[in-house]
Amino acid sequence: MQKRLSLMSRVTTIVEENLRRIIAACFALGLCLSLGVSYAGEQADKALAAVDELIASGEVTPGSALNLVVKQGNIANFLGRDHELRTLWEERTGVYLDISIMPQTPSLGFIKATDDVDVAIARNREFADLDQQQLIVDLAPLARRFDLPLSEQKSEQYILPEIQAFVGEKQVAIPAGGDIAVLYLRKDLLEDLDNQVAYMRRFGEPLKLPESWREYQQHLEFFHRPEDKFYGSLEQRDKPSGWMFWMPRYASQSFPNQYLFDREMNPLINSKQGVAATKSYLAAIATSPPEILREDNSYTYTLPLFANGMGYATIITPAGAKVFNLQTSKVKGKFIAVPMPGTRINNQINRRTTLIYGNNIVIPSSSDKPELAFLYAMWLTDPDVSVKALSVTGGFSGPYRVRHFSDPQLRESYTPKVLDLVRDSIDQVIPAGTGLPGDEAYIGALNHNLYRAANGEISAEQAMGETAAAWQQITELYGREKQIRRWLKVIDRYPSVELAH
Amino acid sequence: MVLLVGALLFISNSIIQDASERLSQIQEEQIQPLAEINKLQAKVDQVRVIEIYLPLLKDYFALAAEVDRFNRAIIEFDSRLELFSQQYQQTYPSEIKRFQTGWERLQENLQAVSQAASLSDVDEAQRISTYESSPRFASLSKNLQSLAEKIEKGSKAAYFQGVDSLERKRKQFLSVSVISVVVGLLLLLYFARSLSKRIADLREAFQLIADGDMTRDLPIRGNDELTELAQAFGVMKEKVSSRELALKKSREVLEERVLQRTKALRESNLALTDEIAVRRKVEQDLLLLSKAVNQSPVSVIITDNKGRIQYVNRAFEINTGYSFQEVRDQNPRIFSSGTTPDSLYKQLWETIQAGDEWQGEICNRKKNGDLHWEYTHISPVKSDEKVITHFLAIKQDIDERKAQEEKIRYQAQYDALTDLPNRTLAMDRLTQVVHQARRDGNKAVLMFIDLDGFKHINDSLGHDVGDVLLVQAAQRLRRSVREVDTVARQGGDEFLVIMGGLNSREDVMPVLENLLKAFSVPFKISGNDLVVTPSIGLALYPDDGEDGQVLLRNADMAMYQAKDLGRNTYFFYNHLIHEHLSQRMELESYLRHAIDRDELSLAYQPILATDSDQLTGIEALLRWRNDALGDVTPDTFIPLAEQTGLIIEIGNWVLREACQQMADWHQQGFNDLYISLNLSPRQIQREDFHQTILDVLQSSGLDPSLLILEMTEGMLIRNPSDAKRMLSRLKGLGVQLAMDDFGTGYSSLSNLKNYPFDMLKIDRSFIFDIDDDPSDLALVGAAVSMGKGLGLITVAEGVEKVEQQKLLVEMGCDRVQGDLHSKPLKAAQMSQWLQRSR
The missing domain is CATH 1.20.5 (Single alpha-helices involved in coiled-coils or other helix-helix interfaces)
Known part of the structure; x- marks a missing residue:
């Protein structure tokens, strides 16, 4: 007995040593977390105190209203659960929120036409056009005045702040949604033994997570069973959104990046890489539902099909996980978010993704209350308040602060795997669109030709050729020299991560 | 005095208590339900507002958020109504019953709206909201309002009653209070004066004693x-x-x-x-750890540093069947199954005796003799002086995982239908056989076997019969080869046989004879006697290839050669096949660029009325001239185009060119002529082919009824139901359909009857000897009669002599085509021909 106790004692020592290491690690982690959250709430308090001062000084009249125009898909993230955030703001400040809605379309035309909106939503790729046309306010003076700078804590606080809030060195937006494109697949089908055997027989390789766009296409074809109304691909192919699903394919074609232009602003898309990306984009259509090419069939068409278990794969922002994870969803617990496929280069995978919708807050130049609008935006995007905003059921906005990835409430809402995946994908994100003034025209031409190719009107080669020609004209229109200077800055924001084995 | 105050307090307390009870009663019976009803109404109004709003949403994410809000509002209202019902069931039983019934019905509608909205079916949500839930909502609101009015009336009466009662009590209390106060004051005055004097004296004496003056006497009175x-x-x-x-x-x-x-x-x-x-x-x-180890689900063994077992836990005893007493002081090698290589044990002991940890998978034997896979982790346990005193082994049962891996490996390597190795495993075995042959310096052979006629049986009798046939064929193959040889299914109706240890090619011959003999007996399946024969291609190592992939490719080519030789035979690969293939690849390479290089052209041959020589139409014929190859005959390049799929692009080019040319001739005044051209089976199989025809007709402006599409019988036999559907779609465009080369295939009357043909073209091989060979004459006569009987226009191809045409006139054949009237001409020459014939 004595010997056994002695032996146990030594085994205990081994276990204790390991436990001690784990406890030390947990303690360190806890310390980090506590330091990380120490900023939480301060931003909101500061913004509210500043509103009090504005009212006290007479700059803002008590009971006045702030006019917001929000996209229908995002409004839940502005109101909060049961309008909790709206009530909180109005009761605390006495400033009313007059909210109206616009559809999930680009904001450029809308902001141009309006003259009484204080807070609006714009996509990342629109920033350059909005700024160049002087339609939105430079936020740096406001940030200085209220001592609420984005730049000082941006690297710790925000994901991709240069893309989410800046045009060049100028802050033009306040991040309010991180819409990194994510690939969702049906995990249950991937893990099914019969499927694994059948796939091995058909392709002579194991059924595993697709790494390349070629493997992804192979998956789409394997799972496509239109006779059962089950479709391989539920990627959108509507006219206004084509670029979102083409861009990750294109950018991954060369290492470190297949750029849109060379350093002289000559388009690089009319190339074998551009044609390969376009062919991959077009190939998925054969495994999509027949109505996929209808001009207005956006994600409101594709996502219900996926949630109802009628498809194998779709690409959308992290918010997709929230709706796929609802009790009413037929794919709850059956889907998985995986890294965006890439292109195999020298037997290694080059993956790229981008911010597709990216709805962040801008203040139109026509607003007569830019200070109040700025303070409202900073209050809403405070670390604590933003968790309440993002955790509502539904709502299109995705995580945009670093701490969102570890917040327990958001991990339950978006699922831990999706948040981990998005965090790990950040260094693969390329700037949205061209990042240049004229983006609306550049992307418009691309979308137009992709849509024609998707409908079989022109070939992939023609689509790239005609788009490149249109881009040359747009560049001339905006001034080649100016565009070259801007483009060289955009290039700096492209990722340079190494290839994965 | 005390009694007086007590009575006063008692009366006042009863008055206050009575008033409080009355207020509480009014609150409970009148005000509380009104407030609750008001909350219920507000909540159900909120539900209704969201319900109406839901179908107006256009964005999926907004819809998801609102559906969630809607569901929560429904649950909240339901909970409130439940509480309300429990509380007022006794007071308002009939009204409560009405609410519950009305709510249950409305709730059904609301849940249906929620369900439809969560599936993004906003039209259905709107329909239910507008036509079903709307009246139910109104009814529920009306019931709430009626109850509120009823309670309001009751509350007024209760209020006035309560006020009267309180007034009476107030007056009683006032009277008693006044009397009590007067008496009490008088008594208090008397007592106070008497007591205060004596107490003051005593206090003075006490104070002195407290100050230490023990000499002073106390005043006693x-x-x-x-x-x-x-x-x-x-x-x-x-x-x-x-x-x-x-x-x-x-x-x-x-x-x-x-x-x-x-x-x-x-x-x-x-x-x-x-x-x-x-x-x-x-x-x-120590106790906790001991319990944890003993109750752990994984097996734990502790040995001393000589490897003698000193401790095993409960899981070990359950997993192995050995008790601790049986294994105490034994070496763990008693569990050895004999399947684990000695080198592994050697490496294990070296590792742990060096003080390091070892982990890996070991197959052991249980007490009952069963083999048992375990994932084993062994750690040395060291004393404070760093000397190894014991070894701790933790073992996890991985039998299930091993079985699953084996199952996956089997399914991935064997064909589910025939239970033969599949292509992957076959290639693996081939590689092993080749390695062995290389070591032994002898030969190996790979046979590539394709079943002749299988596809026809599969298409005509169905996949079930085809599957049984494959299983039986696999069994015959297995029986025909040696025990050591591998028979595998390559896919479809293709099989592989791998043989090693051969000294010469002649060693294969007995097996080949067995194989051919095995298939000489018909297969009996579902009452049918089915004849299927093998075409076998053979490739030898090292003569025909040094690795598996090359041998497979060469055996495949040899198999095709065996097919060309008439099937039901074998063919050994030789370099000539390779050269043939190279030529074919060269041809294919040129053909891929034929359209871009403008090397294709059309020749046109007129078709005339047999009795009047009146021009009725023109057939377009494809020609290819290449700088390197010269003129390539259609018989050479059309099959290649079919195999490679290039026929689609070429066929569409022919269609555009021919239609445009005919449209030009129509513009020149040759209005009623039709253009006839040949279709490929691949073109017909395409779902978008009718759209292609439509596009060409629109762009050329050609009248659809003047386009004749020719096809052979073979196309119809491959997939009759699809062919019929596709031909009907083409017919729906207004074009005409012709059966080409009639007589060379099955010449089935049913093929003519079942499909919407307008024309029958009799093959030139029958016309050639019509004036010399009575059997050809009879055959053509029968074909013309058959065509007439079905109301088809009959056309004789390849007419070269006046005598032939005369016979055709007598038979009643409608039209003729051939060198007698004109050879195929280029477009410009054809234009001149037309001008001359005008």
């Missing part, structure tokens, strides 16, 4: 409690002063002793407590 108090205090004063001194001395001594003892006790107590805590902690830890 009267005969009441105060007098007794003064006397007693006097006695106590005397005793206190005598004892005070003695007590002071003894207390000082005692205090000193207590201090010393307390200090000593505290020190020893602290030491004991610490020792007990340490011992208890150690015991608890």
